[in-house]
Amino acid sequence: MTSRYRILSCDREEFSQLRRELHRRAFPNPELAERVRSILERVRAKGDTALVELTRELDRVALSPSEFCRKDPPKRPAAAIHKALCWSLANVRRFARASRPKDWRIRNREGAWVGERFLPLERVGVYVPGGTAPLISTALMTIPFAREAGVREIAAVTPPPIDPVLYYALRSAGATEVYSLGGAQAVAALAYGTETIRPVDKIFGPGNSYVVEAKRQLFGLVAVDLLPGPSEVAVVADEHAQARFVAADLLAQAEHGPSSRILLLTPSRKVLEEVIAQIEEQTETLPRRSMVESVLRDHALFVSTRTLEEALELVGEFAPEHLSLAVRRPHEALRQVRHCGAIYLGSYSPVAAGDFLAGPSHTLPTGGSARAFDGLRMEHFFQRTSVLEYSKAALARVEPQIARFAQIEGLAAHGRSASVRLDRGIRAKEAGLLAEKGPFG
Template sequence: MPEIVVTTPSDGEGKVNEALHFALEHCGATEIYRVGGAQAIGVLAHGTETVKPVQKIFGPGNAYVVEAKRQVFGHVAIDLLPGPSEILVLADASAEAAWVAADLLAQAEHGKGSSILFVTNSSKLLKDVEKKIEQQLQTLSRQEHLAGVLENGCTLILVKSLQDGIEIANDFAPEHIAIIAKDEDKIAARIHTAGAIFLGGYSPVAAGDFLAGPSHTLPTGGAGKAFPGLTVDMFQRRTSLVNFDAKSLKKSLQTIAKFSEIEGLDAHGRSAAIRFE
């Protein structure tokens, strides 16, 4: 029987959130432990007197959780080492400035270390988005988180053409990219490094986070150039089945012998040849 172990911090009364508890049971969790943070990673990786060690660890967390995952990588499998949230919005003049500003601020409210980038070939849109960010900022609650990102992690870029924007996006490899342009499908086909791609003005990143279904654990910090987001196949283990018969092995002896000779591994070649002596 598959075992799905979940760790989650408890509330002030030592209980697991009821809605979360229901969701975990619905998803097939077999064990739930009230522990969070880096210590949860240690518990899952190494086990305790009451918790058996697991084989794979998945799920996002803060910087301490990510560092803990890095340290246990190899001892157990992990999904990614995701950092702070990132979004790049690539848009032409057809985009609605207020919507772009809202998408940027949505990721900015994650706080410290988050990056929000806006790239456009329209100077008017860039100025309008800047104004809308200032206006919408006043209506939001996480002022401390937002202020830090807007000061240190916000970049608005005017490019000559969207082709320049595509190059910037592929080089930055954002966690999320939102493309709002007349040729958004063609542009998306040329984006090769993003964790997730959101097309059109009616596809806010929040819809992907909470409802649409793609992974919410995505590569950041440029890792999208090499790694995808968390996918179902990462929960599986794969192996290979090799089955030669006598005829096929005998036909392969010369190739095996040559590789063994080149690599100086005569026992390798002998292990195949001995079957026909």
Template sequence: MKILRHSDPGYASFIKRLNRRAIPDPGVRELVGEIISEVAANGDGALLAYTKRFDGATLTAKELFVSEEEFAAAEKAVTPATRRAIARSLKNIKAFAKHSLRKDWSYKNAEGATVGERFTPFDRVGVYVPGGKAPLVSTALMTAGFALAAGVPEIIGATPCGPDGKVNPAVLYALRKSGATEVIKVGGAQAVAALALGTKSIRPVDMIVGPGNRFVVEAKRQLVGAVAIDLLPGPSEVLILSDKTGNPEFIAADLLAQAEHAGDSVVGFLTDSKALLDKVLKAVDRQILTLSRNKYIRDVLKGGTFVLHVKSMDEGIAIVNDFAPEHLSLICADEKKRLAQVRTAGAIYVGNDSPVAVGDFLAGPSHTLPTGGAGRSFSGLRADHFQRRTSIVKLDKAAVRKSLDVVEEFARIEGLDAHGRSTAIRLEHR
């Protein structure tokens, strides 16, 4: 891992490089563009070809969708403990979602017109659940579960199958319990393209949500307009900022848990305490020996992890706000003050006893969060992402009369006399 202290020569330049912008790699952008064009032109055929190429699975068009028999087999396969865990997580998700759903409202403006907003759920939403090295059951819950809470009537899951054409049963069970009405066995940029554009077998959706690798994220970026998206959640990341009050064993465990995601995961630890830094590094070396995904963790520690001894907590907060981490673990004596200073994190875990893992699996907020610096512009997935906002305006004659002079003045300024006339005519006809 990269370890730098504020007195080191390369410290300042490294800090500058941490100020990220979520700009795609040109090679990724080009390849994803080709995939989207191919799916647009050849539909199911392109989807099946890419599934064979990238996932090693040979499917027919009829096998793109998970069958009812497969759903039933998945339900039988999951253990009672898994069922209980999924049920408890969904319960918290639904409860949390209720607080963020927007409600219809209206009031009378100064001219007496009734104005307001109405919120309705999207009709058909696609939720992407990554495959890869771990079955992300919790991601199924924390995408589809929020769509379910918002009242979306059609939820289509997309998750890659294995070479045998099967999807992890716990993922399928979680998707079905979260309201998924259909699931396709396809992943990657090709799945995003199929959901957005439609194929002969797959009807297009109104919105696509969920995390994924850089190809999935880039596909969502390129297809905005053809479809709505939630945000740009890519490979997982965590930043831990702690003063001397941090528990080194807990911090080490959180760093290792993040590294367990493998791939392009990013792990960062910042502290103004040299003593804590040294203790955390020793704890990491000791704890890693007990973990089953030891190889993946070591790869991330080597290539995607940095540890910084910052000059002060003020500097640490400044780095956090520049970095815009997906997850921030904030551990300090003056946590209320420091919490108020953080502006760009996707989710904040406050104090020694707030492991990110509880947020990942159970707490209630979605773990689908902005990564790669996108936290400056995006917030994490919420239930209200799945609601359309429509403004409502209703006038009577009195409100029209009070509005007319302003409308006619704007019409004169902008040279749009028909606008003014369309308002005035209502007062000429009784």
């Protein structure tokens, strides 16, 4: 077998080592963090002037503040492209509507009403990567969620010059404003606001390392969705897997960029060898061959496990952005899997379907963060508020417990705020509580 790739046959000792290796944590690069901090400070201090300077320095594009905002009507693309865009939009909108959070309430132990209310955010910003590879699908898998949630103002930013199909997609998806701005400076403009751009409440969307670091540093001043890094995929395959399908899914993620990561886990040595042979054959015809080969060389791992259960355990440690279960019984395997951004079941569920048009957003956690974070969802475009309603009778049932908590924590006004509503000899009661011993007698 070729030695160009990293291939492991997992025995008991290697299994423990591999578990530790696959359990990842993403840490910011100090040098990058400092460069981003400088960009953010320039935008905060100088507003539009900094945006003009940074766009000229970093994007090699000269724009005046009046040219940042695109207001021209979009041109409809060719029929075949328009059909694909409409297909994706329909699926995403339907998924968004089905997953819309609903207000609810129940009665608690003392009979009070408690529940939650969900209101759409008022103004959001959406970053859409552009440049050499304008991610039109990102526009379609982010903005419609905001629109279906009822967000009134959706400011989209994307690096100049804006691809005409991307501009059409942004407007069709529901962006109310479109700005020719990219990189950390665009994120800063959305967070701080400038003379031209009003600040937003929350920032969504993937981007390069500068964009992600900007979102990390601005979190708190503004809300952010998540911090997605380089794309990644893991495939768990058994002896029934189609090698050419598996290879195609691995290569599809490898062409996202030189930092993409791909992982194959299989108990079948035969399948592993066939997949590698298919990878070499299919790579020959890819336009991004050099990029794909660098990923295969530096960021690909092929693991021959002892059992399917072992493969499923290892993929949980990896916590991938995308997981393909190319196994005979994918629904059984699904029950054994945790920590994934998105899961694709069976041989005929390509990851590309999720990337482009299936319905769920393709903005997903990476770098092992799927252990604690989930992908973009409808609820992210809402503000959740707790709602409580007590009647006098319900308050009377629980007022002694409120008094006890107030006593334990030394917060007399808290206790009084309940007892005063019931007119229960407040001063005498407070004196009695203060005279008692501490919470442990």
